[in-house]
Amino acid sequence: MKNRNSDYKFSYFENLFTPNPSQIIDVNQLIEFIKYPYLKSELDRLRALDKVEYKKQKLSLPNVTLSGIFPERKNLSLEQHSGLMQIDFDDIENYNETREALINDQYTYVLFRSPSGNGIKMLVKINPLQETHKGQFLALENYYLEEYNLQMDKGTKDVSRAMLLSYDPHLYCNPFAEIFEEILEEKKYKRSQPISNEVNETKALYKRVNSFEGREEYLVNKLCTNIKNTNIDLTDSHANWISVGFILSNTFGESGRDYFHQLSAHHPEYNYEKCDAKYSQLHKDNNGGLSFGTLVFMARNNGIEIFDGENETKTSIKPKTGLREALKKKRLEIANSINKPTFTVFSNKTLDDLIMKMPKSKNELEEVYGFGKQKINLYSVEFLPIIKKFVEH
Numbered sequence: 001m002k003n004r005n006s007d008y009k010f011s012y013f014e015n016l017f018t019p020n021p022s023q024i025i026d027v028n029q030l031i032e033f034i035k036y037p038y039l040k041s042e043l044d045r046l047r048a049l050d051k052v053e054y055k056k057q058k059l060s061l062p063n064v065t066l067s068g069i070f071p072e073r074k075n076l077s078l079e080q081h082s083g084l085m086q087i088d089f090d091d092i093e094n095y096n097e098t099r100e101a102l103i104n105d106q107y108t109y110v111l112f113r114s115p116s117g118n119g120i121k122m123l124v125k126i127n128p129l130q131e132t133h134k135g136q137f138l139a140l141e142n143y144y145l146e147e148y149n150l151q152m153d154k155g156t157k158d159v160s161r162a163m164l165l166s167y168d169p170h171l172y173c174n175p176f177a178e179i180f181e182e183i184l185e186e187k188k189y190k191r192s193q194p195i196s197n198e199v200n201e202t203k204a205l206y207k208r209v210n211s212f213e214g215r216e217e218y219l220v221n222k223l224c225t226n227i228k229n230t231n232i233d234l235t236d237s238h239a240n241w242i243s244v245g246f247i248l249s250n251t252f253g254e255s256g257r258d259y260f261h262q263l264s265a266h267h268p269e270y271n272y273e274k275c276d277a278k279y280s281q282l283h284k285d286n287n288g289g290l291s292f293g294t295l296v297f298m299a300r301n302n303g304i305e306i307f308d309g310e311n312e313t314k315t316s317i318k319p320k321t322g323l324r325e326a327l328k329k330k331r332l333e334i335a336n337s338i339n340k341p342t343f344t345v346f347s348n349k350t351l352d353d354l355i356m357k358m359p360k361s362k363n364e365l366e367e368v369y370g371f372g373k374q375k376i377n378l379y380s381v382e383f384l385p386i387i388k389k390f391v392e393h
Helices: 027-035 040-047 051-060 095-103 130-148 198-206 216-230 238-264 272-285 292-301 319-337 348-357 373-392
Strands: 009-013 023-026 063-065 084-089 110-113 120-125 162-164
Touching (some): 023 027, 095 130, 130 238, 130 348, 216 292, 319 348
Antiparallel strands (some): 063 162, 084 120
């Protein structure tokens, strides 16, 4: 495992207009450039501009191809992968809290404020292979959505992506950060051929044997009714929200918009206009990758059974569903009381682990993902009584 900053090397470019690098630098040199005010006056000037003008003029900033050494900024020109992935989060609303949470993450190698002043840039150690670069990007994208409800800039999936340099005297570096090794394969889906006439539609319907296909509208209405009655939120994370939208678009097309609103409306931050715009975007970008069965699976994970093996629709709420909602409610109360995002209390991954392990004491709480001594001291008195109530039930 590489621990020395000088082990990670990449190409340095004077600006985005220059096709070729001027030198090869390492992480130590990158840190020096960002931590000291080489770019301070230029960034002060750029940050005072409006967004349109900023985007035009930021092209003059120096940059690096963080993921490797390139004689020119093209994916096919990679000579040596650095073993690093650039992570970009734009327009952070709760900058200090988000920064603190990410600094405590085991994979955060280097973190600093982005050139715009409103975002965060990070370096994460990955496998030094071009072949797995995109798969690691997809895995990291999923990780930050699940853990922190943060959406990565998708441009960093390209191995030759330029990282604009910035100024941040408070830059953070942990040379002993863990290597992120997970890889997600990029699935390639074939678009379904449109059914040309009513006869073919009927034939297609009868070919759906031993499944709930053909009954999706009936089942999704059942699900919406159940969600309304129990106030369960299937869209409790950004990743789940996106998945629900893609599923509804893939299954119902434009008709899925109303279902999207119904299933999204139980999130505490639901907004009609934003939700409607999100569905339009997802419907446009949908590649047919998520089936209705995924929605059934998501429902079951939340304790809602809308379909069983006998093709009979039924509704049952598992006891742990009530525990999930009670823990989420308490987490939201604490977050609101300290005026911080919910993930700073604990992440959705921690929530799932709490429900799975159902700890009854501080000692057992130590075995739950994300609960260190500090969080146990802070929150055990808040959450253990809730879990105890459901254990006794």
